[in-house]
Amino acid sequence: MAANYWESTQRRHWQFSKSQLDELRKKLEDEDPNLVQMYPLPPLRHLSIYFNLQISRLGKRLGVRQQAMATAQLYIRRFYSKVEIRRTNPYLVIATAVYLACKMEECPHHIRLVVSEGRTLWPDFFSSDTSKLGECEFFLISEMSSQMIVHHPYRSLTSLQGTFSLAQEESALAWSIINDHYMTDLPLLYAPHIIALMAILLALVLRPNQTGVQSASNSAGSIASAAHAALSSASQSKAGASEKQGGGARSKVQKLANWLAESNIDIEAIVDCTQEIISFYELHEQYNEKLTREQINRFVKARGLDK
């Protein structure tokens, strides 16, 4: 339920394994192979980066808080796990998800305002007819089976800040890693507290080097190995080989590792999460905005989805 992730619709209906997710997407592509062939698209992560950018632009114009934008991103990811993207107008879906997320997150905006901002941002791809957005809202809610309450990792991060004595910059970094994870499949794969712990771990591992996440992708390998070292020390002490080690700069990481060792938390899941986000940062380097935009715009125009 609302306060309880374990009984939430998010855990019961919107948490998948990687293979389940692959299967869902394959099924969508198989529905109309011609369509897929005719309109090739960049990798999903690149689409997600593009969507994220568009959401931020719209969010900025509307003055939407980060959490509502995160909710919108999750709605879009859920939606496209059930609907083939080439059958939709992504700009309309983005605006609708933001419109709906704002209502759910108690910062509503009038439909006319959302539509007019959409027109300004994407004049060639966005109808001024508000009923289009209203219709898309029905579609979005219907595909999500009205399950619109979502659990974000931000809350876990806030409540764990003290436990791991995170400095302000460390929390801020963890916060931005959480922001970034909405561009990956992680929110459909893992529980929010797992994501939050992954973000804290990475923030602690990255911090001593004073590197930003983006530039860190160059040294992704070394970050990954540092993170894995911490996690394997956690799983080892979990297995009984408890040992005290480290100090100084590594002490917070060690504290986290010890804490994990004593908890029932699935360390394997955090390892997977870490790998996923690091490989996302690596792929981010190859992101080509122009190509992504063109490929999206091509099918929207060719299929008349902007009408």
Place this chain on the structure above:
Amino acid sequence: MFPPRRPPSFRLGIGPVGYQSKVRVIDRYKVIGFISSGTYGRVYKAVGRHGQTGEFAIKKFKPDKEGEQIQYTGISQSAVREMALCSELSHMNVIRLVEIILEDKCIFMVFEYAEHDLLQIIHHHTQPTRHPIPPGTVKSIMFQLLNGCQYLHANWVLHRDLKPANIMVTSGGEVKIGDLGLARLFNKPLHSLFSGDKVVVTIWYRAPELLLGSRHYTPAIDMWAVGCIFAELLSLRPIFKGEEAKMDSKKTVPFQRNQMQKIVEIMGLPRKDQWPHLVNMPEYNQLQTLSTSSHNKSGGSNLEKWYYSTINSHSATSVPSSNASLGSEGYKLLSGLLEYDPERRLTAQAALQHPFFSTGDKVSANCFEGMKMEYPHRRVSQDDNDIRTSSLPGTKRSGLPDDSRPVKRMKE
């Protein structure tokens, strides 16, 4: 058992085709009558066409403009909240959502059907003469109602519109909190809860801190309403039956003097020593203008007197079914719920632990247990069985003469 899912038909082929529901209400359900209508829309009684067990109440949200060609205009925030919350909630004392169908620009929420509601049950006990609701029934209803509230509050949900008409009772005697149309989560402090919708809770059940202009909503406002409902189950009339002051032309929310006056007449004037934050209430100064009533010269609380005269009043005429057996624990529970200070008011959790429920007869999970009589069934009219057409709004055709009750509630 269910019809096969049709392939989604949104925007197939070239150009937009438009959204179409995968399931159709009339394919899934057979409407057997019309139950009621309100500000939100209309409610129909239905049975499943595909072997779904039980009966259903289908709530059809009123489109913005009825009659004319309906357009998509964006779903209201309160409908979005209700859809999201009902999809998430699952508890035996909260009405169960079966499914939501979005079809032909309309929203249909399908709920389990409940044969009775507390308004109807209370009303029945005033006919033809007043005779009390049996003590075992009162106790069971209160326990189940508190149990549902406890679940909602533990999940950060405020109901905000608890009143007898919204408390459903199944023919098996299970109490189900219904109508989450005003409910919302209180863990989202983006705006103060005040700013979204200015006036909540039907005025007779509105907590004193709201009447005094508090902008801070807490689960305690639901608990005050539960206290009012408890009192009403005992006396068969609303305990604080005030008249609502209408909003003036400037749309400022007026001080609800008459409602506050009704509370003061029984509860006495609130005092700083019993409610430390009283002086910080925006409308605090208005309190001095209230008259301590003629029959309450001391200014103290008359609740105890009210309680004992209420539970003993029926005993002269109908000896066997007096509520006197509810005794002093009943008074303590009532006064704990009708506590002025929201911070000291009983929480649902604390109320469930109250000795009222552990002394005397055991609380039954069926509030009708041991009753010989059966309450009349919900009236279902046949003059509007077409759930798909939108007939004229606001015509109340069935159910109880609910019209005398304040239905006023303001949203966004």
